[in-house]
Amino acid sequence: MSLYIWKKQQRGFLMDQNDDSLYGASEADFFRKRTKSWDKRDLEKFDLMLKYCEGCNRLVDIGCGWGKFLEIASSHVDEVWGVDESVEMTKGVEQNCPSAKVVICRADNLDLPSDYFDIAVTSQLLHEIKLFGMLDELYKSLSEIKRVLAVGGKHLLVDHLDAGDGNVDVFLPPDKANLLQEFESKFEYYQAKHSVMAGDIIRIPRRTLQDFLTKDAYLNSPMESMEMNETHNVFTREETEQYLDAVGLAMQEWTEFTDISHDLMKKGGRFISGKPWMRKFLCVAVKTE
Ligand SMILES: C[S@@+](CC[C@H](N)C(=O)[O-])C[C@H]1O[C@@H](n2cnc3c(N)ncnc32)[C@H](O)[C@@H]1O
Structure with missing residues (x-):
């Protein structure tokens, strides 16, 4: 082999x-x-x-x-x-x-x-x-x-x-926050994890936000296994x-x-702090x- x-x-x-x-x-x-x-x-x-x-x-x-x-x-x-x-x-x-x-x-x-x-x-x-x-x-x-x-x-x-080190604070609508949770539970390349700051505002590593925003479309698809095992x-x-x-x-x-801010906008989200x-x-x- x-x-x-x-x-x-x-x-x-x-x-x-x-x-x-x-x-x-x-x-x-x-x-x-x-x-x-x-x-x-x-x-x-x-x-x-x-x-x-x-x-x-x-x-x-x-x-x-x-x-x-x-x-x-x-x-x-x-x-x-x-x-x-x-x-x-x-x-x-x-x-x-x-x-x-x-x-x-x-x-x-x-x-x-x-x-x-x-x-x-x-x-x-x-x-x-x-x-x-x-x-x-x-x-x-x-x-x-x-x-x-x-x-x-x-x-x-x-x-x-x-996307480099560091965190950003972003607003995500509740349905997309649920999707992020599904993504984090399935992503295997590294441990992806955000924290809730207040209401619908979350703090998330830049790399995790990039992987989530570019990979959510592959969840529950034939590409899921590959995409959850590699990073963007x-x-x-x-x-x-x-x-x-x-x-x-x-x-x-x-x-x-x-x-990246356009990807976030497409999900109804926006940056609260940190530069796109x-x-x-x-x-x-x-x-x-
Ligand atoms: C993500 S797709 C990109 C397709 C297209 N170039 C684009 O930009 O949309 C990667 C492509 O590279 C091919 N590929 C992956 N590893 C390869 C390798 N080692 N040698 C040749 N092709 C490879 C895959 O089969 C797939 O078609």
């Missing part, structure tokens, strides 16, 4: 014996249905990524899922390739983006040509590799991304930003730069986006040699 499968079993997943990818048929089905109702805000990461694709001839999206970004990029880029470890997740790429070449493989062992792409995108892939992969898998994946980029090529890295507080800027540095990719730009923050980042890293 590979360490990868062992680690996933340790984290409580029900594994399909013939498929060791994180997303099996039921997770992929849920994910696809959910993303059909994505609004503008859910798609803002793709709009941001597209801005860096000007003049790009060859693009690969690693962890492309059902191919939403491939579809968007294909009207601006000559050649688009999609990579994913999960056959189930890529069902739909053919329909969404008929011109895309799809390769089923893992990010740490890319079945792709060397020195070929102008842009390699990873959107919400690397946190899964960091949290569920083997110890050196993140480094191996970044080394592979560097290998497949042409000199001067760019890695566009979008992922979850760590993953990378800091310093750490990301170190990872990139270690494989010889140079960080060129860093942008933070997606305001951005919960995602886009980093541009260049292969210089």
Whole structure:
């Protein structure tokens, strides 16, 4: 049994014996249905990524899922390739983006040509590799991304930003406070706990608020087990730069986006004390040699 499968079993997943990818048929089905109702805000990461694709001839999206970004990029880029470890997740790429070449493989062992792409995108892939992969898998994946980029090529890295230490006080309507309690009772990655200050005002760690606001939609769904065993507080800027540095990719730009206060507002809540923050980042890293 590979360490990868062992680690996933340790984290409580029900594994399909013939498929060791994180997303099996039921997770992929849920994910696809959910993303059909994505609004503008859910798609803002793709709009941001597209801005860096000007003049790009060859693009690969690693962890492309059902191919939403491939579809968007294909009207601006000559050649688009999609990579994913999960056959189930890529069902739909053919329909969404008929011109895309799809390769089923893992990010740490890319079945792709060397020195070929102008842009390699990873959107919400690397946190899964960091949290569920083997110890050196993140480094191996970044080394592979560097290998497949042409000199001067760019890695566009979008992922979850760590909200950092500390607490904030927020107002939550009673039904959402009940949902938070359900979330805290099911979340296993760390002990998630808030305290009640007065009435509907609670004190909550920044990281717990971020995990709750971005994971409540997965409660009682086929994705619940996976989501309750990982966090959406993953990378800091310093750490990301170190990872990139270690494989010889140079960080060129860093942008933070997606305001947590909008997630809170969508639940009828608001900040009472403590400053809101951005919960995602886009980093541009260049292969210089
Ligand atoms: C959270 S989804 C992100 C999908 C899409 N990129 C987006 O931004 O919405 C992560 C995707 O990465 C794939 N994936 C996870 N680990 C992988 C690995 N080690 N190698 C290749 N693909 C992987 C999953 O199958 C899934 O399709």
